[in-house]
Amino acid sequence: MSVVAPNLPLCCGRLTRAVWRGQVSVFRHCSRETNTAQGNISPKDILRPYKATGSTSGLSREEWLDKSKEFLKGLRECPLSELPDKYIALRRSKSRAHAPKSTHFLDYQRVRVVGGDGGDGCISFLSTFGKEFAGPDGADGGNGGHVVFKAVMGLRDLGHISSYIQGDKGEGGGNRDCHGANAKDLVIQVPLGTVFKLEGRVVANLEEEGAMFVAARGGAGGKGNVFFTTPVDQAPRVAEFGGKGESFCYEVELRTMADVGLIGFPNAGKSTLLRAISRARPKVASYPFTTLNPHVGMIHYADHHQMAVADIPGLIEGAHCNHGLGFTFLRHIERCNCLLYVIDTSQPRPWEQLEVLMYELEQYQEGLSLRPHAVVANKMDLPDAQENLEKVRTHIDLPLVPVSAKMGEQLVPLMALLRFLVDHSVTNHTGVSQTPLPT
Structure with a gap:
């Protein structure tokens, strides 16, 4: 979701106060028709120039898509009790701290x-x-x-x-x-x-x-x-x-801030998702730009592996032109090995959120969106989300996991997919083989 505020400086602190006081009343969804910066583009158009060279991990995009789709298919067919330990995230045995304020990550x-x-x-x-x-x-x-x-x-x-x-x-x-x-x-x-x-x-x-x-x-x-x-x-x-x-x-x-970075527009549910999968406590509210600094949470797996997941502040249209705090936010994404696009499925035409996000990343740094990535269809508990999900599947040819971060639904497959993303990134640099899912 982007913000239109005529005669209002795109300063994040002033913009947040203006939203809180009700001075900004016009909100619109990022769509292909209203985004004047990118024109008529799609994820395929964005990534077409880089298909020949492939991603920085060594595999072409087609090979990575095939591997990820096979993994998700095996994940749906495999009972959770038969999953390898490396894909099982441990439950938190300790409650969150009751400190008055959560510290953010400074990179x-x-x-x-x-x-x-x-x-x-x-x-x-x-x-x-x-x-x-x-x-x-x-x-x-x-x-x-x-x-x-x-x-x-x-x-x-x-x-x-x-x-x-x-x-x-x-x-x-x-x-x-x-x-x-x-x-x-x-x-x-x-x-x-x-x-x-x-x-x-x-x-x-x-x-x-x-x-x-x-x-x-x-x-x-x-x-x-x-x-x-x-x-x-x-x-x-x-x-x-x-x-x-x-x-x-x-x-x-x-050089590296986190293994996985959560990327999305303001109010897409990134902070809620990080709270659901880790013990991090980023601020959550019903107005945009609640997250002004990155927060990092740790996920512990049954094989004693620890994964760092970063909540990146929300991007807006024109971030590659330094609109708002665009360069500051995009700099955090450079330090994430893998990317997880979080889209709000309850909004009309949610697949266009992904197009705008990938476009902003490519305009900021060529090939940045080609890092191992997946898509999270968040807010599945809201009305019209199920109907929009079927449309999203037809428009997005990427690994897709529908979740409800607020209700804690479908988090186990998501955390298994995150481990697959990180292992895929590490494997292509080290040559270590992956542990396949049981058949």
Whole structure:
């Protein structure tokens, strides 16, 4: 569903407040007739230029469709008790936390990193018993601390990283040749797969555990007046200031945010679906744009595999032109290995939602919609949904699972299909064979 708000800035916060106050009263469904940006297109028209090369996973689109359809057919014919453990999602044994607010997932951060300044050198002259002018004894200052990022296991997002990071300053030099102490390096832990960009250029990619990146070096300590002693000048009255630390502004982002990303228009039921299949608690309300930041939930399977599913904020028409917060939202989709299109089956002509979504993804990045994907026909508990479902099957030649996220219906086949999507993506890169369904 898209929003038409004349004379209203497409700022997500202002738009949400306007909807809440009733200032926006005109809503229309995204359809082929009303979408002036794309013209008359269909999913086949969108993907026709890429059929020859196939998807990034190594298989052509026709091969992937055949495999997924065979999987869904076997899933319908196979009793749930005979499913392999890898396709059975475990039920949640713990209740959701009663915290007042749910934290969102942060996969992108602009960080200004400044190294620590070096300590200043000291100007001092020694005077001892019996020798009033013993000479200079001003020592050097200590070096400033570096700012270092280290990739570790156990972290999932960038929420703990501040937008401004500065290293510690080195200690200044003292008299009696007491050099200042060097400042300790500031080591900041980041998740595996963190990428650092400087002016759009990738400068570091921390893919292995323990990998480190020196983002900003600390300044050198200043020299004391002892350093400047010469045979000509035995009592120099000069010392150095400590060097300034390096300063850079990095774009820090995660290479992979989640295994599966839920994509759809506002109010398509993505947050409700994530609540139904995981213990995540994204905000759910009856007005659009309730989700402004991605939320990630974990699904646990019987073979001890954990899958991350991300609720991507809703897209609108023209997102590839940065309408609303289009680029910000589309950037999250780049970091999902698989895609799950969520459409509202209760709306008229629901298959056109998929056409608009795939068009926006292709316009933003060529081949983005070709990642392993499936379609979820949500809100099957609402009127006209069953009748629209038959029409959707005739217009969409993709793996389709009808569910009701609110009522919790048909979630078991959906979670089995999600596991198949992820395994298919991993298999095509690693060569590991799949576990077929029992016949």
